[in-house]
Amino acid sequence: MFFEQEEARGQTVRGDSEARGQGVLAPLERLETQMNRSQKRLKERAEEKDLKARIHKLRLVRDQLRAEVKRRESTVQASGAGVEPGPPLAVSTQETLERKEETVKALLQAYRFTGLSAKMTSRGVCVCISTTFEGNLLESYFVDIEIQKPLRIHHHSVPPFIPLEQLSAKYLQTDIQHFLFRLHEYLNAYSGRKYQADRLQSDFAAFLVGPPQRNALCNLLTFTYKVEPKSPSSPFCARLVYKDLAESLPTAVTVTAQGKRRPGDGAACALGPSWEEQQAAHEDLFRTKPLHHVFAAFSKEGEKMYAILAS
Template identity: 35%
Template sequence: MDPGKKEQEKDEKKDFSHGLLAHLEWLEFRARREAVDQEKRERREERREFLLSKIRELRERRHRLREKLGEAGKAGILRVPKDPDPPDPREVLEWKIRSCRDLIRIFRLTGISGNFSHSGISFSFHTSFEGSFLDSFQLEFQEFRHFRIRRHSIPPFIPLELLCRRFLPRNLREFLGILFQHLNAFVARREQLRQLQEEFSEFIQGIPSQNSLFNLLSFRYRIPGKIPGEFPEFRARLLYRDPLRSLPSDVTVTTPAGIAAPPEHSELFRSLSLAGAFRALRNPRNLPESPAGIG
């Protein structure tokens, strides 16, 4: 078979796979946007129902107070009305259960699912990257009053206790959303490194260095230069300051001699996944001439 025809078929398959990934990313984005819009509408409706019930309650109290004041005026005695009775604990518990069911329905499109049990409620966080589903993490609460955690499979470097102190028990929705962002960003950073080592092993020099959270990554790589047969070496250091994002905030790329690499290297690492950046870097036509000292 003609080598040129093989290369053309290979490029067409890559274009198809890239288009499919882009379509899957668009579908995921649309689902998340619809879930957010649905959540906003339900919040407005809940707020409206709460305010209407509060107005009705205040009007009834005002009516009762007027009646009591009128009776006291006729009798010549002013009686102080009693405070309203505290809410029934059973009614409060039922309200929390209904709220949890609503949360489960809202989060279903965003990668979070939930189930009720005889002892409480459990949530599953289904992470993904570029349209591919990856790890799932579990979190179980033992009761509804204070949402105490019974058991979980959240990695120890995720700030679970800090999030609990910050959001629970008052704001379960915010707690679940931010915890899912932590988990999804961690898995996405880890998956990027796996893809880099698997797809571009011939360009990576040695073994990349990373920490357990995958928010600090350093590696050495060689890419084709402008001159045929030239493969300059670079050293990259990527720091992810925002734990909720899968792209680095600080990128440093230099040569072994300490000379700064062309700025296109850093910009690609900041704006694309690691595999996407290397797909652009391995084509020397995308880059300017190598600076002096790179060999």
């Protein structure tokens, strides 16, 4: 009997505890339900706001298209006044698109003649810049431009010493055509300077006393040379500076005589101009003509001199 009474008392206590627990959890469950409903309402409102914004944009596009259609219809009507009925509007639009396509093709062809060509990419457009000097095709470089706002250069092969960042900051966002033309000028001038230095070293090594010295940009070139390779006369030292990086000819030239002329240098010295006259003439040649042209002229003058001495 005693045990039965204790068991009944324990069941009563457990029942009271569960009732109290349910009484505490019930408000929490109600709060959670209210919170879920509030979040659902906020989500629905955000979606509704987004849909309204999309509808507004689509309406703007629709209005623009309607205005464009009306404008084209009025243009066709004005051009066709007093003339026999022409083809439908769709055909006229197709002809307009074809004319635009032909114009673009002609423009791209013209760009190719200037050393620029382009092709569309997934990001935007990739422009190939081909460099030449005196009709010789030299290096090619590319610039991959992302078509976005603002325009951005995604990747390129332009040498680091070319002022690409300055040109981009100055022209890319306002005049991309001018940006490409200016970049082409810099690259073409660099390739031209490099081409001349390479030709000097490969084709006229007999005139040089030691290899020429140049920096990576090829805007500073120094070399020691003789006008007549077989002559015992003292050589000249030339220093060419290209301050304008968009040009392939030097802006400052200094030619100095290495050593002094000896009295017994021979009849060739007596027949030739003085050292000062030669220096001035050489500086003028280096400033106005490509390097390989200057040394080709030296070679011809040497042949003439040998012919005079032999006669």
